Amino acid sequence: MAKGIFKRWNIYWIHYAGLDGRIIRESSGSTKFKDAEALLIKKRQSIKEGKQPEIKHIANHTFNEIAE
Numbered sequence: 001m002a003k004g005i006f007k008r009w010n011i012y013w014i015h016y017a018g019l020d021g022r023i024i025r026e027s028s029g030s031t032k033f034k035d036a037e038a039l040l041i042k043k044r045q046s047i048k049e050g051k052q053p054e055i056k057h058i059a060n061h062t063f064n065e066i067a068e
Helices: 033-048 063-067
Strands: 005-008 011-017 023-027
Touching (some): 005 033
Antiparallel strands (some): 005 011, 011 023
16 A cells, blocks of 8 residues: 555545644545545645645534524
8 A cells, every 4th residue: 555545444544744744634535545646646746836735624613603
């Protein structure tokens, strides 16, 4: 298996170092190895170009916000 790609259940995950050196782990969202490999190449290429890859953030909501 390629370095930077691992499988968790049926989904492939990728991990790579960001511009600041932190390790970023994210789901490829795919069950196909080739899709995960393509995503990893895309992320690494954007880092080489000096662009920080877009990281999906999940919004945190309080219980009161959801209850309204």
